[in-house]
Amino acid sequence: MEKTPKIAIYPGSFDPITNGHIDIIKRAIMLFDQVIVSVTRNLSKSPLFDETERVQMIRESLNDFPHISVESFDGLLIDYAREKQASAIIRGLRAVSDFEYEFQMALVNRKLHDDVVTVFLMTHDKYSYLNSSIVKELVRLGGDVDFFVPAHVRTRLEEKLRVK
C-alpha cells in the first residue's frame, strides 16, 4: 500500500525572505514530504516588494532544495491549506509576542476546520531577533544586513531603499 505524501504549507508575507525564514523551511523539509512556501498576495499594509518579487526572492534562496515549491495565495488560509491537501500549517516562533498571536490564529483555524494541524517550529537562536521589518529599517539607515538575508536579497533591498 502506498503512503500518502505529507504536505505542509508555510504561509507568510516574506517581504522579503530572511535567513530566519530559510532556517524554518530547512527544518520543515526534514519533517514533511513536500513544503509549499505560500506568499500572501494581498497584505493589509502595502509591501516593499510586490508579489512577484517576493516569490522570486524565495525561489532564488531555495534553489538547491528539492520538495519545496513556492506560490502565492489569497483568501482564507485554512481553505487554501485544505485545497492543497496539506496536513500542516508551519509557523515559526521566536518570542512570547509571536506566541500569543500565533496561538490565536491556530485556534481560530482549528475551530474553522479540524483537519489541518498548525505546527510551530522554533527559530534558531542566532535569528531569534530577526524579522523583515528590522532588515528593511537597517538597510534604510545604512546598516549591514549580510548576516540577516541572502546576498541577492540584500542587493534588491539596497536598490529599493537607498536609491531614494
Add this chain to the structure above:
Amino acid sequence: MEKTPKIAIYPGSFDPITNGHIDIIKRAIMLFDQVIVSVTRNLSKSPLFDETERVQMIRESLNDFPHISVESFDGLLIDYAREKQASAIIRGLRAVSDFEYEFQMALVNRKLHDDVVTVFLMTHDKYSYLNSSIVKELVRLGGDVDFFVPAHVRTRLEEKLRVK
C-alpha cells in the same frame, strides 16, 4: 522508491495521562507515520504512579489508535530520539510559561544534535489550563475530574488518593 517512514516521539512524565495529552497525540498522528509516546523513567520528583502504571494508563487510553506505541526511557532525550530514528520531538504548548521552558530545552537539544526537530503543537483551547498536577490536586480535594481524564485514569487516581 520507498519512502522512509517519519517517526516522532512524544516524551513526558504522564503522571497520569490527561485528555490534553491525548488531544496532542491525536494531532501528532495526523502528521507522522509513527508516534512513540515515551514515558520518562526516572523523574526528579517522585511520581504518584510508577513507570509501569503510567505506561499502562497511556496504552489503555490509546487502544483504538494504530501507529502509536508506548514505552519508557531514561538518559538524554536527544540521544534516545536519535536511537529511535525519530525526525521529531513533539511538545504541547499551552501558555507563555510553557513556551519559555520548552524553547530552552529545544535550543539545548538543537545545540546537542541538529538532526531532530522539536515540533510544538497547540493544546486544544478547552484543555488549555489542564495539567497532571491540577488533576491530582482536584482528586485529592474531592473534585470531579471527568472532563479532564479518561474514566479508567479517574478510577486509578481515586484509588491512590482517596483511600488515605
Add this chain to the structure above:
Amino acid sequence: MEKTPKIAIYPGSFDPITNGHIDIIKRAIMLFDQVIVSVTRNLSKSPLFDETERVQMIRESLNDFPHISVESFDGLLIDYAREKQASAIIRGLRAVSDFEYEFQMALVNRKLHDDVVTVFLMTHDKYSYLNSSIVKELVRLGGDVDFFVPAHVRTRLEEKLRVK
C-alpha cells in the same frame, strides 16, 4: 436602611459585539446590580460600524437580560464612570498581551481617581482567541463566523463586508 445599588460600566468599542463580550456581560451581571455597556463614541481608528449600529447590535444581543443598559460616551473613561456613580469598570482578560495594556490603563485610572475599581473578568476558554478584528477579517475572507457572533451580527457583517 436601603442598600445603594452597585453599578458597573463595561466600556469598549464593540465593533461589533462578539460572543466573548456577551459572555463577560453575563458574568458581570452576576456580580453587580446594574451593568452599563458603554460604547466608545470616537475611536482613534475609524470603525466598521457607526456608533448607532454598534449600540443597536449590543441591545439586540442582550434583549433578554434585565439590569443591563447600553449607551455611548466620549471623554475620559474615569470621569464618565464617576458621573454614572459606578463602583466598577469591567474589563475582560484573555491573554498576556491584554494583561499589560489593561493594567497600564487601570493604574492610570486609579491614579486619576481612586474611587472606581477596575475589575478583570476572565473570558471563557472557548472564546479566549476571539476579538472583533479577527471576526471582521474572517467575514472579509469568506469564513464562517457562526461560532463567534450572534446571527444578527453575522448578517450585518456580511452586508458590510461582502457587498464590496
Add this chain to the structure above:
Amino acid sequence: MEKTPKIAIYPGSFDPITNGHIDIIKRAIMLFDQVIVSVTRNLSKSPLFDETERVQMIRESLNDFPHISVESFDGLLIDYAREKQASAIIRGLRAVSDFEYEFQMALVNRKLHDDVVTVFLMTHDKYSYLNSSIVKELVRLGGDVDFFVPAHVRTRLEEKLRVK
C-alpha cells in the same frame, strides 16, 4: 423586594498578610456587601505561621473595616465558595506570572461550577513586587519591612525569624 447581599471570598495562605493583601481587601469591600478573607488551612509547604496566627494577624490588620470577616477553610475552593453563597472569588494580580496560574485556576473552577465568578483586582503599583515570601526573606536577612507589612505583623515576623 429585598436585594440579596453580594458576598465575595478572598482566599489565600496569608503567611503572613502584607500591605498588598490589605490593599486588595479594601478595594474588594468597595464592590461587595461582604468580603470573607479565607485562610487556606492545609498548605502543601509548611507555613511559617500556623492557621490561628495567620487568621489573628489578618483580623488585627482589618479591625476598622466593617463587612469583612476572616475564617479558615480546607477542601475544594469552589465548593467552599458555594457553601458560603459567594458570588465571587477575589484574586489579586500583580504580574504576568501571576496571571497564567490564576487564569488556570479560574478556568478549572469555572469548569467545575459556573455560578461563582472569579474576579481579578489589580494590586496597587507601589506593592506590585510584594509577596509574603519576599517579606520573610527580608526579615531573615535583617532588612527593614516597615513599608511592606503592618507593624504588628513585623513584630511577629521578627520574633519568629530573628530569635534563631
Add this chain to the structure above:
Amino acid sequence: MEKTPKIAIYPGSFDPITNGHIDIIKRAIMLFDQVIVSVTRNLSKSPLFDETERVQMIRESLNDFPHISVESFDGLLIDYAREKQASAIIRGLRAVSDFEYEFQMALVNRKLHDDVVTVFLMTHDKYSYLNSSIVKELVRLGGDVDFFVPAHVRTRLEEKLRVK
C-alpha cells in the same frame, strides 16, 4: 594615568519627555560620567512636538543636572553611539512587552557592533505604566497629568492639544 570618562547615550523620541524618562536619566547619571540624551530626529510616525521643541523640553527638565547633554540624531543608532565614543546605550524597561522589543534591538545592535553595551534600567514602580502616548491621550481628553510630566511640559501639551 587618566581614566577615560564613561559616556552613555539615552536615545528616544521623547514626544514629550515624562517623569518616567527623567527618573531613568537620574539613575543613569549615577553610573556614567556623562549621559547624552539623544532625540530621534525623524520618527516613522509624525510627532506632536517637532525636534527643536522636544530637545528644549528635555533641557528645561534637566537644568539642574551636570554631566547631561541633549542633542538630536538620525541614522543608525549604533553608528551614532560609536561616533560619540559611548560605552553604553541606556534603555528603560517597564513591562514584558517592552522587554521583547528592547531585546530584539539590543541583539541586532550587538550583532552590528560588539563594542557598545545596551544597559537596561528599571523604571520606578510609580511610573511603571507611564508613556508619552498615554500622557497625550489624557491631555486630549481633559485629564490631569501633573503627576506624569513636569509643569512646563504640561503647559505645552495643553497649548498643543486643547486649543483645537
Add this chain to the structure above:
Amino acid sequence: MEKTPKIAIYPGSFDPITNGHIDIIKRAIMLFDQVIVSVTRNLSKSPLFDETERVQMIRESLNDFPHISVESFDGLLIDYAREKQASAIIRGLRAVSDFEYEFQMALVNRKLHDDVVTVFLMTHDKYSYLNSSIVKELVRLGGDVDFFVPAHVRTRLEEKLRVK
C-alpha cells in the same frame, strides 16, 4: 580632581559558572572600573559545589581579566553592595521569566536603598537558553557541555556527577 572609580557587583549562586555568566562579566567590565563577582554563600537549596569551589571556578575562568575580583557574601544584597561602595548591581536577563523575578528584586532593593542602581545586561543570544541547572542535568545524563562551560568547569562537573 580625581574621579571616584565606579564599582559594580555581580551577585549569583554560580553553581557552577557558565559561559553565559562569563559573557555578562565581560560586558560589565566594559562599563565599570571594577566588577566584583559575588558568590552567595548560603543558598536556600543545597548547591552541588561548595562556596570555595564556586569561587575557585570563577577565578580560573577570569584569570586574564584585570579589574575583576571574586568573593563570597551573605546577608542582604543591598547592604553588601553599599558596604562595597558599589554604584551598580549587575543582573543578566535572558527571558521573560527572568524579567519578572529580577524586576521584583530590583524594586525591593530600590525601596530599601535608592543609592545603588540595578543594571540589566542582555545575555548573548547564543547563551539565551543557558543556566547552571541545565548544565548539571546534561552532565548527569551524559550530554556534552563543551559549548556551555569552560573546560575546567566541565572536568569538575564530571568528577562530581558521573562518579556516582
